[in-house]
Amino acid sequence: MLKDFPSSFWRDAAKDDPTTSVHQDVTAEVAVVGAGIVGVVAALELAEQGKQVVLIEAARFGTGTTGYTTAKVSAQHGVIYAELIKTLGEEKARLYYDANIEALQFLEGQVESLGIDCDLERQHAYMYADSSSSAAKLLEKEDEAYATLGIDGGDATDEVNELLPYTVKKATVMHDQLQFHPVKYLQGLMKRFLELGGTFYEMTRVTGIEYGSPNRLTTEAGHTVTAKDVVVATHYPFNDFKGFYFSKMEVERSYVVSAEIPSAQFPEGMFISVDSPHRSLRHVKLDNGQKMAMFGGENHLSGHEKETFKCYENLGEFAHRHFGLESFTHHWSAQDLITLDKVPYIGRMTDDTPHVFVATGFSKWGMSQGIIAARVITDLIMQRRNRYEDLYDPSRSKWKLSDAARFVKTNADVAKELIKGKVKPAEKSLDELGFDEGAIVDHDGEHVAAYRDVDGNVTLVGSACTHMGCTVNWNQAERSWDCPCHGSRFKPNGEVIEGPAVKNLPRK
Ligand code: FES
Numbered sequence: 001m002l003k004d005f006p007s008s009f010w011r012d013a014a015k016d017d018p019t020t021s022v023h024q025d026v027t028a029e030v031a032v033v034g035a036g037i038v039g040v041v042a043a044l045e046l047a048e049q050g051k052q053v054v055l056i057e058a059a060r061f062g063t064g065t066t067g068y069t070t071a072k073v074s075a076q077h078g079v080i081y082a083e084l085i086k087t088l089g090e091e092k093a094r095l096y097y098d099a100n101i102e103a104l105q106f107l108e109g110q111v112e113s114l115g116i117d118c119d120l121e122r123q124h125a126y127m128y129a130d131s132s133s134s135a136a137k138l139l140e141k142e143d144e145a146y147a148t149l150g151i152d153g154g155d156a157t158d159e160v161n162e163l164l165p166y167t168v169k170k171a172t173v174m175h176d177q178l179q180f181h182p183v184k185y186l187q188g189l190m191k192r193f194l195e196l197g198g199t200f201y202e203m204t205r206v207t208g209i210e211y212g213s214p215n216r217l218t219t220e221a222g223h224t225v226t227a228k229d230v231v232v233a234t235h236y237p238f239n240d241f242k243g244f245y246f247s248k249m250e251v252e253r254s255y256v257v258s259a260e261i262p263s264a265q266f267p268e269g270m271f272i273s274v275d276s277p278h279r280s281l282r283h284v285k286l287d288n289g290q291k292m293a294m295f296g297g298e299n300h301l302s303g304h305e306k307e308t309f310k311c312y313e314n315l316g317e318f319a320h321r322h323f324g325l326e327s328f329t330h331h332w333s334a335q336d337l338i339t340l341d342k343v344p345y346i347g348r349m350t351d352d353t354p355h356v357f358v359a360t361g362f363s364k365w366g367m368s369q370g371i372i373a374a375r376v377i378t379d380l381i382m383q384r385r386n387r388y389e390d391l392y393d394p395s396r397s398k399w400k401l402s403d404a405a406r407f408v409k410t411n412a413d414v415a416k417e418l419i420k421g422k423v424k425p426a427e428k429s430l431d432e433l434g435f436d437e438g439a440i441v442d443h444d445g446e447h448v449a450a451y452r453d454v455d456g457n458v459t460l461v462g463s464a465c466t467h468m469g470c471t472v473n474w475n476q477a478e479r480s481w482d483c484p485c486h487g488s489r490f491k492p493n494g495e496v497i498e499g500p501a502v503k504n505l506p507r508k
Helices: 037-048 079-088 091-114 135-151 157-163 182-195 308-323 364-379 402-412 412-423
Strands: 026-033 055-056 123-130 154-155 171-180 199-201 205-208 217-218 224-232 249-261 270-273 281-284 293-300 330-341 345-348 356-360 435-442 446-452 458-462 473-475 481-484 497-500
Touching: 026 037, 026 199, 026 217, 037 055, 037 182, 037 224, 037 364, 055 224, 079 091, 079 135, 091 135, 091 171, 091 182, 091 364, 123 135, 135 154, 135 171, 135 205, 157 171, 182 199, 224 364, 249 281, 249 308, 293 308, 308 330, 345 364, 356 364, 435 473
Parallel strands: 026 055, 026 224, 055 199, 123 270, 224 356
Antiparallel strands: 123 171, 154 171, 205 217, 217 224, 249 293, 249 330, 270 281, 281 293, 345 356, 435 446, 446 458, 473 481
C-alpha cells in the first residue's frame, strides 16, 4: 500500500473542473503567481480592495504545496521562541508570535464571514520529547521563553502523558491553535475571488520576468502578463536569482501517512516531537464518526534520500506500534523551505524592484505564515504600513554577489553535490534498470536520467538540473527526479513539478 503512488487526503476534496490557461497576452494591475495559500489569500484581499487581479497557477488548482501539508495553523513552530529571543531579541520574538496569532484570528474571521466549510477547529498544540534529555532541556528553555513572551501555554508533561499511548519525558503546550482542511479553504476563497471579478488561469507556468514599470511576466507558452505589481507566491521563487534566494534557503522533504481510526483511540490535540526521529500527529473528524489520523515526519534534505519508500514505511510502523493501525488510506509528502534565520522572507523581493513581492521560506508552518505573507504584501501594495513588514523584510540581511558566492562556497552540501554529479559514475546500465525504477545510466556516452515504468517503457531525460546544473537523484516513492541542491523536482518525463527550476529536463 505504501508503495503505491502517493495521494494526499486533502486532494480528495479537489474538484477537477478545469479552468483556462493563459492563451493570449494579459494585462492587470496586480499579477499573483502561484495559487497556494499565499497567492489565493493575497489575490482575494487585493480584489476586496478594488484591485484588478490576475492569479496564475503553474499546475491544477490545489495540487501544490498547500494540498500536501498537515494543515496545522499554529504559532507553535517547534522549538523556536527561545532561539528567536537569542538571535533577534525579545521584541522581534514577540512580534513573530503576535503575527502568527493574528493570522489565526484572521483565518477564523474570514472562514466565518465567507461561510467556508473547511473543518476549522481549535486544538491545543503540543511539543514533546520522548527519549532525549537534550530535547527535554530545549523544551524547558521554550517554557521559559513562553513565560517571557506571555505566550498562553507552558509545561504539559502530565497532560501529554495522559493523551498519548506512549510516555514522554517533557511536553509543552500552546493553547487554542487551529487545524483545518486546506483545499476546502482555498476553494472557498477562490469562489469569492471569482465573484469579485478576479481572473484565474491554471496550467500556466511563468518562466521569466522583465523588471520595469510595469513588470512583464513571460509564460512557458510564450505569452506575456503585464502588471504594475507582481506577487511571487510560487513556494520557491521562480525568479530566485534576483536577490540570490537560492543561496539563502535549505529545502527539506517530509512525509505523512493517514488511516481511519475509532475516534476514542486517537487523542484530541496536535502533536510534534522535538527529538529524533521527528513525528507529527493530528486528526480530522470524519462524517462516519471515525477520525482520520495523520502521522508525519521522516524529514530529510530534498534530493538526498534515495530509499524514500522507507520514509513512509517508518511512519506506518510507528502508527502500527502505538495505535495498532495496519493499513493506510493515503500517504503523501511535502517540501519545506527554511531560511537562514528561520523567519520567512516576505515583502519586496529586492530594494531595486519595489513592485515585485515575494513570500517564501515558511519552514513547516506555511498555513499561518502564508496568511501573514498575503496580508503584509497586500498592505505593501496598498501602501499601508504593516507592523510586521520589517520583521519579515527579505532584505533584512543584505546579500551582494560576493556574499552569495561566499555562501555557496561555504555551503558544503551544495558545492559537494555540484561536483559529485560531474564526477560520479553511472549508477547502473540501462539493462539493469528494473520495472518502476529510475537511475542515472550511461547512454550514448553521456549520463542520462532513466526511468523504466511498470509496463517496461523507458524514458530518458537529461540528468543536469535546469536550475544550476546539479545532477538529479531518483525519488522512488514519488517517482520524480529530485535535485539535491535547491530542491527542484521533475516528472519522469522531465517536466518541472516544482522549482526553482522553470525549464524541463530535456528528453533524450
Ligand atoms: Fe538548483 Fe537544481 S535546484 S541546481
